[in-house]
Amino acid sequence: MTLAYTISSSILLGPNAMGSTGSTPKARIARRLLPLAAIMLALPAGAVLAAPAFAMQAADISDDTGPQSGTLMLMHKDGSSAVPAVQLGTDMDVTVTGNIARVRVTQAFRNVSADWMEATYLYPLPEDAAVDSLKMTVGNRVIIGKIKKREEAREIYEEAMAEGKKAGLVEQLRPNMFTNSVANIGPGETVLIVIEYQMPLRQLDGTFSLRLPLVVAPRYVPPSSITGPAALDDAKAIVSAPLVDPKRGSKTNPVSISVHLDPGFVPANLDSAYHKVNIDGKGSKRTVKLAQGQVPADKDFELSWRSATADPALSLYKQQFDGSYYVMASLTPPAIDAGSGKNSFIPPREMVFVIDNSGSMSGTSMDEAKKSLIHALSTLRPQDHFNIIRFDDTLTQLFDASVPASADRIVEAKAYTETLEANGGTEMLPALIAALKDDGVTDRAATLRQVIFLTDGSISNEAEMLTAIGADKGNSRVFMVGIGSAPNGYLMSRMATMGRGIYTNIGDAAEVTAKMTKLLDMLSRPAMQDLKVSIAGNSFDLTPSTLPDLYAGEPLVLLGRSDRLEGQVTVSGHIGKVNWTRTVDLSSASESPAVAKLWARRRIDDIEADSLLGKIEYEAGEAQIAELGLRYSLVTSQTSLVAVEEARSRPEGQPLREEDLPINLPDGWDFDALLGGETAAAAIANEAHLAQLRTDKKFQLPQTATNYALRLLLGLFAFGLGLIGLTLSRRKKEV
Amino acid sequence: MKITIRTITFAASIALCTTGLAVAASGAAVPIKAKMAQALLENAYAKSVRSGEPQKPWPGADIAPVGKISLPRLGVSEIILDSGSNEAMRAGPTLVPGSAEIGAPGTSVIAAHRDTHFAFLKEVQVGDIFEVAGRDGMKMPYRVTSMKVVHADRFTVETGMTQNELALSTCYPFGSVRGGKQRYVVRAVLDASHMAEAAEQVTE
Numbered sequence: 056m057t058l059a060y061t062i063s064s065s066i067l068l069g070p071n072a073m074g075s076t077g078s079t080p081k082a083r084i085a086r087r088l089l090p091l092a093a094i095m096l097a098l099p100a101g102a103v104l105a106a107p108a109f110a111m112q113a114a115d116i117s118d119d120t121g122p123q124s125g126t127l128m129l130m131h132k133d134g135s136s137a138v139p140a141v142q143l144g145t146d147m148d149v150t151v152t153g154n155i156a157r158v159r160v161t162q163a164f165r166n167v168s169a170d171w172m173e174a175t176y177l178y179p180l181p182e183d184a185a186v187d188s189l190k191m192t193v194g195n196r197v198i199i200g201k202i203k204k205r206e207e208a209r210e211i212y213e214e215a216m217a218e219g220k221k222a223g224l225v226e227q228l229r230p231n232m233f234t235n236s237v238a239n240i241g242p243g244e245t246v247l248i249v250i251e252y253q254m255p256l257r258q259l260d261g262t263f264s265l266r267l268p269l270v271v272a273p274r275y276v277p278p279s280s281i282t283g284p285a286a287l288d289d290a291k292a293i294v295s296a297p298l299v300d301p302k303r304g305s306k307t308n309p310v311s312i313s314v315h316l317d318p319g320f321v322p323a324n325l326d327s328a329y330h331k332v333n334i335d336g337k338g339s340k341r342t343v344k345l346a347q348g349q350v351p352a353d354k355d356f357e358l359s360w361r362s363a364t365a366d367p368a369l370s371l372y373k374q375q376f377d378g379s380y381y382v383m384a385s386l387t388p389p390a391i392d393a394g395s396g397k398n399s400f401i402p403p404r405e406m407v408f409v410i411d412n413s414g415s416m417s418g419t420s421m422d423e424a425k426k427s428l429i430h431a432l433s434t435l436r437p438q439d440h441f442n443i444i445r446f447d448d449t450l451t452q453l454f455d456a457s458v459p460a461s462a463d464r465i466v467e468a469k470a471y472t473e474t475l476e477a478n479g480g481t482e483m484l485p486a487l488i489a490a491l492k493d494d495g496v497t498d499r500a501a502t503l504r505q506v507i508f509l510t511d512g513s514i515s516n517e518a519e520m521l522t523a524i525g526a527d528k529g530n531s532r533v534f535m536v537g538i539g540s541a542p543n544g545y546l547m548s549r550m551a552t553m554g555r556g557i558y559t560n561i562g563d564a565a566e567v568t569a570k571m572t573k574l575l576d577m578l579s580r581p582a583m584q585d586l587k588v589s590i591a592g593n594s595f596d597l598t599p600s601t602l603p604d605l606y607a608g609e610p611l612v613l614l615g616r617s618d619r620l621e622g623q624v625t626v627s628g629h630i631g632k633v634n635w636t637r638t639v640d641l642s643s644a645s646e647s648p649a650v651a652k653l654w655a656r657r658r659i660d661d662i663e664a665d666s667l668l669g670k671i672e673y674e675a676g677e678a679q680i681a682e683l684g685l686r687y688s689l690v691t692s693q694t695s696l697v698a699v700e701e702a703r704s705r706p707e708g709q710p711l712r713e714e715d716l717p718i719n720l721p722d723g724w725d726f727d728a729l730l731g732g733e734t735a736a737a738a739i740a741n742e743a744h745l746a747q748l749r750t751d752k753k754f755q756l757p758q759t760a761t762n763y764a765l766r767l768l769l770g771l772f773a774f775g776l777g778l779i780g781l782t783l784s785r786r787k788k789e790v
Numbered sequence: 791m792k793i794t795i796r797t798i799t800f801a802a803s804i805a806l807c808t809t810g811l812a813v814a815a816s817g818a819a820v821p822i823k824a825k826m827a828q829a830l831l832e833n834a835y836a837k838s839v840r841s842g843e844p845q846k847p848w849p850g851a852d853i854a855p856v857g858k859i860s861l862p863r864l865g866v867s868e869i870i871l872d873s874g875s876n877e878a879m880r881a882g883p884t885l886v887p888g889s890a891e892i893g894a895p896g897t898s899v900i901a902a903h904r905d906t907h908f909a910f911l912k913e914v915q916v917g918d919i920f921e922v923a924g925r926d927g928m929k930m931p932y933r934v935t936s937m938k939v940v941h942a943d944r945f946t947v948e949t950g951m952t953q954n955e956l957a958l959s960t961c962y963p964f965g966s967v968r969g970g971k972q973r974y975v976v977r978a979v980l981d982a983s984h985m986a987e988a989a990e991q992v993t994e
Binding site for chain 2: 210213214217707754755756757758759760761762763764765766767768769770771772773774775776777778779780781783784
């Protein structure tokens with residue numbers, strides 16, 4: 056019995072090679088050797104000798120892949136210096152019509168190894184992108200992706216992967232963070248994954264901007280945020296990509312960008328903030344391309360422009376979709392001076408500055424944050440109060456409570472800011488809670504309380520931050536300054552929205568003065584409050600459901616759905632005692648195919664906010680998001696796009712190797728500071744903590760096949776050979 | 791008598807015939823033994839339930855029955871064994887050591903061969919109701935929630951769960967003749983909607 060068992064497990068490869076298409080040299084040799092092997096197998100000594108050779112071939116090479124547990128904060132404490140088996144190239148093709156952009160992202164996954172591969176790429180998208188299309192191209196075949204519930208899509212993908220079929224899967228990890236997985240890329244093959252999305256452009260003070268993030272910055276996972284298995288899985292997913300070691304010399308993941316710009320007016324001040332570009336075109340149309348053709352995906356791309364003539368104060372789009380009418384209106388109130396003339400009254404303020412000096416800020420980011428803070432400090436007036444809170448995985452308040460902005464205090468604060476150094480983990484939540492705490496040192500009724508965050512936002516617990524703002528912001532308004540080459544746009548925009556503030560990004564030390572001046576100017580003036588929308592004619596399902604306050608130069612962007620599209624929309628509000636009203640005739644709207652999807656995307660933001668604030672049950676929110684995702688074909692936290700090729704391409708018996716594609720460290724980040732010293736020490740401390748919290752248990756599933764049928768066949772085969780031998784020897788005797 | 795090539799061929803052929811027959815017989819014996827073992831196990835399990843003590847199915851066995859799993863739709867009924875050893879695997883589905891007891895909160899991981907006791911897993915569908923009994927013989931309904939192909943080294947279950955769950959594992963793909971690292975895992979959860987009626991029934 057023992058012998059039979061040894062034999063059965065050692066012949067695994069023979070018949071398998073026979074059954075395969077026999078295209079590999081290994082298979083051909085195995086086939087030639089098969090009769091010999093069969094005879095050897097019948098003899099005990101042969102079986103023992105043959106075993107190691109076959110066992111080696113049968114070894115599954117996918118064993119050593121898979122994320123290593125215990126490197127949770129930065130997943131891979133060391134950079135990846137190995138050349139990946141699958142290489143990635145990206146092309147972005149952007150069409151801007153009015154103030155809506157449609158973007159086609161083509162990712163080419165090229166397998167340069169001799170193995171069959173599954174590759175997963177973690178990449179960012181703008182936080183308000185509505186992803187609605189997936190196409191997978193293999194050779195000249197195009198497979199269109201379908202929208203499915205997240206779990207179902209994952210099952211379809213994994214089943215196809217196991218069956219050897221090519222498959223692609225787009226999943227959302229955060230509104231601005233996605234993964235594309237591609238299964239069964241053959242040796243030497245290239246698979247193209249094409250996704251498309253639309254988004255509204257940001258408009259501020261007459262300037263339109265298109266910001267395309269190109270790399271996901273490494274995220275810090277606060278141990279306290281790991282409350283259960285789902286949170287652990289989430290954390291693992293967002294930190295799964297290894298970082299390219301700068302010692303390797305070259306960056307990876309080249310990207311090319313083309314923007315076809317048709318804003319509906321002649322653009323002026325057309326500028327790319329962080330990349331050199333070539334601009335062509337005339338009239339209202341422009342084509343913008345990267346001057347270098349390709350750049351490594353390591354920092355955000357931002358293109359901005361404004362109108363050569365008057366700033367547009369209104370844009371209106373409509374779409375009929377699936378039996379309903381959708382409308383998008385963008386209205387900018389004119390500059391209203393609530394006071395008298397140029398020296399209008401600015402009320403006293405209490406400004407609490409929160410500055411991130413965690414490890415991820417090391418490099419150019421820390422300098423930008425310090426410069427920005429010092430600039431803001433110089434604008435304080437004696438009647439203002441202020442405080443500074445700095446945080447990494449610890450926290451310091453410069454003063455016990457906010458103090459009057461006397462000349463001495465400001466000198467002290469500037470000196471303190473100069474001493475800050477970036478190091479350690481990023482525990483942002485305690486800093487937020489400390490900043491929102493109103494000590495009541497100022498007259499609440501007469502004072503504007505403003506919290507200004509200077510951070511790259513490289514954390515995984517965005518939801519905790521948003522819940523904290525929603526739960527207890529009191530009188531405070533929250534303003535965000537996104538620092539560095541790849542700030543977390545989702546955290547910046549949502550914290551500002553929940554905190555009734557605004558956000559800006561500073562990606563270069565040269566931008567500090569201009570951008571901080573602009574921001575401080577906007578937040579020094581009172582916002583337009585108590586906005587109301589009324590519609591004459593019929594009712595509209597409007598988003599955002601809670602209307603924001605508007606700062607000077609900020610538009611109100613409304614999206615609505617209705618049974619009919621007619622009548623007038625009236626928006627009203629006031630700045631101080633000055634009232635403002637604007638009425639828009641909906642019939643003047645121009646057609647856009649993006650409006651329905653943008654409406655659904657914004658509605659999802661509303662549902663997520665309600666769910667975080669406990670206005671609706673979490674499960675109910677998930678169900679509503681799933682329904683919207685399926686109806687409007689959008690990738691959401693609950694729905695994914697999946698594409699599967701019908702025919703099998705990976706031959707049975709060929710193993711599949713998994714790979715998380717490496718990503719660049721964002722431009723300007725300090726690799727050694729991030730992965731060494733106190734930051735890494737914080738990561739290791741977190742791992743120990745997480746290991747204790749680990750609530751899933753690993754089981755080795757046993758080998759479960761007796762292969763009795765095979766044994767039976769081989770036994771009979773050997774018996775048959777024996778019979779032939781006997782017949783031959785008998786014949787010879789007779790001669 | 792001289793030793794000729796003829797005699798060597800003759801002897802080798804005899805050896806091939808006998809070894810071949812022995813191997814074939816050992817192969818053919820697998821499903822027969824698997825069936826016979828289950829018959830013996832039925833008795834041992836019934837005794838275990840009655841006496842409340844684990845009963846060995848045959849003298850010298852290092853295994854004992856710990857439960858029973860049935861799927862009426864496919865006419866399947868099998869006794870589950872402890873230990874996870876090869877001996878146990880030849881006789882029936884086994885409870886993988888370290889996983890939850892059958893009927894206890896948590897995940898009970900049960901593995902069996904794909905070409906004998908768990909060959910029927912490929913016919914299982916989401917929504918099927920398994921009847922599963924633990925050491926006490928009380929039948930509980932478990933509803934199938936998913937079927938997945940997983941990597942043998944990367945299978946995890948949540949601990950600290952209050953829900954009763956089953957994970958039935960066998961090798962995948964079913965028709966393959968080599969042993970790979972892929973496992974087909976059927977998950978089922980205790981179905982509270984069928985609890986009341988099930989609580990009334992207790993096996994003999």
